Every structure is written in structure tokens, then in C-alpha cells.
Amino acid sequence: MAVRLFSEAFDPWSVVREREQELPMEKLGAASVFVGRMRDFNDAQEIHGMFLEHYPGMTERELERIVAEAESRWPSITCEVAHRVGSIDPADTLVLVAVWSAHRVAARDACAEILERLKHEAPFWKRERLSDGSERWVEKNTPGH
Amino acid sequence: MTINVQYFARLREDLGRDSDQVAATEGIGTVADLWRHLHREAPPPRLMVAVNQSHARLDSAIADGDEVAFFPPVTGG
Numbered sequence: 711m712a713v714r715l716f717s718e719a720f721d722p723w724s725v726v727r728e729r730e731q732e733l734p735m736e737k738l739g740a741a742s743v744f745v746g747r748m749r750d751f752n753d754a755q756e757i758h759g760m761f762l763e764h765y766p767g768m769t770e771r772e773l774e775r776i777v778a779e780a781e782s783r784w785p786s787i788t789c790e791v792a793h794r795v796g797s798i799d800p801a802d803t804l805v806l807v808a809v810w811s812a813h814r815v816a817a818r819d820a821c822a823e824i825l826e827r828l829k830h831e832a833p834f835w836k837r838e839r840l841s842d843g844s845e846r847w848v849e850k851n852t853p854g855h
Numbered sequence: 856m857t858i859n860v861q862y863f864a865r866l867r868e869d870l871g872r873d874s875d876q877v878a879a880t881e882g883i884g885t886v887a888d889l890w891r892h893l894h895r896e897a898p899p900p901r902l903m904v905a906v907n908q909s910h911a912r913l914d915s916a917i918a919d920g921d922e923v924a925f926f927p928p929v930t931g932g
Contacts, residue, residue, distance in 0.1 A: 746932055762931070763863060763864050764931070765861075765863055765905070765908070765926070767908050768905055768908035768909075768924070771908050771909070793931065793932075804931075804932065805931070805932045825932060828931060828932050829929075829930075829931060829932035830929065831910065831929065832929060832931050832932075833863065833905070833924075833926060833929050833931075834929055834930065834931025834932070835863060835864035835865070835926070835927065835929060835930050835931070836930045836931070837864070847864060847865040847927070847930075848930040849927070849928070849930070850928045850930060851928075851929075851930050851931075851932065
């Protein structure tokens with residue numbers, strides 16, 4: 711399966727290894743992997759935890775659409791996308807985008823494109839918990855950071 | 856038949872509910888019409904919308920039985 715949501719902590723490298731066991735690795739000369747983790751700081755404040763809300767149903771559809779559109783733009787690629795939802799602790803993996811291809815450029819470009827589109831199109835919302843116990847919604851993702 | 860409306864994240868909290876149900880009537884032809892019908896004001900800036908779980912726009916047409924979602928800018932990844 712190319713798209714997965716995890717409601718508990720997951721190991722992105724296990725997801726990559728499991729997927730590679732199903733792939734014809736002798737044909738895939740390049741793999742580009744992005745792992746995004748939760749920071750314990752944002753906007754100069756300490757963040758103690760986070761809740762990731764999502765839109766069940768649409769989230770999976772959007773991720774599948776983003777992957778399908780990347781596969782039609784770069785026909786040689788194979789993708790695995792995983793995302794956390796629910797309550798999250800600092801250092802937990804939030805997102806995994808792994809792209810395999812015969813050559814490096816397609817793998818690298820498709821990985822970057824899928825990640826940027828996910829951040830601006832997939833229906834997830836971060837709510838941060840600060841050190842004083844208060845909570846705040848993250849208003850927007852910073853383009854290109 | 857009805858139109859099922861869902862709200863997410865900060866918008867859900869600001870409105871104090873996660874959904875509305877609206878009887879489909881002739882006056883509601885687009886997503887913007889639906890918002891004005893429900894909230895008696897123009898849609899706020901930066902509002903995002905989905906119809907039947909696909910991204911849509913304020914001028915997108917809606918029909919009986921549609922699932923319409925309103926939400927703030929997404930912040931995943």
C-alpha cells in the first residue's frame with residue numbers, strides 16, 4: 711500500500727525496509743527519503759506536544775491523488791507515503807515520503823514535489839501544546855522552509 | 856435530501872460544532888451560497904472547502920446529497 715496513516719508512533723525506516731522487500735531493488739538505482747519529525751520549538755516557543763487533526767476519508771484520497779499525479783508526471787517512480795495523526799510527542803515522526811526510481815533526478819524531484827503538495831493540500835491541522843499548558847492552532851505552513 | 860456540512864480544526868472550535876445539515880433548496884447553488892445560508896455573512900478570507908472530499912472553490916456547484924467541508928489552511932507534514 712502506498713499511503714498509510716498511523717495513529718500511534720511509527721518507525722519510518724521500518725516502513726521503508728518493509729516496502730523494499732516487495733520492490734525489484736535491482737531496477738531501482740535511486741531512493742529519496744524525507745522524514746519529518748515533530749520539533750520541540752516553533753515561533754520561539756517551547757512545544758510540549760501536538761494533536762494532528764485530519765479529515766478521515768478525504769485525507770487518504772488526497773494523499774493517493776498526490777501520489778498518483780506524481781506517478782503520472784514521473785512514470786518510473788514508486789512511492790510510499792506515511793503520516794501520523796492524533797496525539798504526538800516531540801521527536802515522533804510526522805511524515806515519511808519515500809520515492810524509488812531507476813535514476814536520482816526523478817526520485818529526488820518527485821519526493822520534494824509530493825512533500826510540498828502534501829503540506830499545502832492534504833487535510834491535516836496541527837494544534838500545539840505549549841509549556842504553560844495552553845494550546846494553539848498552527849495557522850499555516852511556511853512555504854519552502 | 857440534504858447537504859451535509861462539516862467543519863474542521865479552528866473553524867470547528869470557533870463555530871462550536873462539527874457539522875450542519877441543510878435542506879437542499881433552490882437558493883443554494885454554490886459553496887458560497889451554502890456558507891451565506893448557514894452563517895448569514897460572506898465566507899471568511901483563506902477559507903478552504905471540499906465537496907465530496909475533493910478540493911473545491913467558493914463558486915463550485917453543489918447538489919442534493921453532497922458532503923461539503925469548510926476548513927482553515929491545512930498544516931500537515
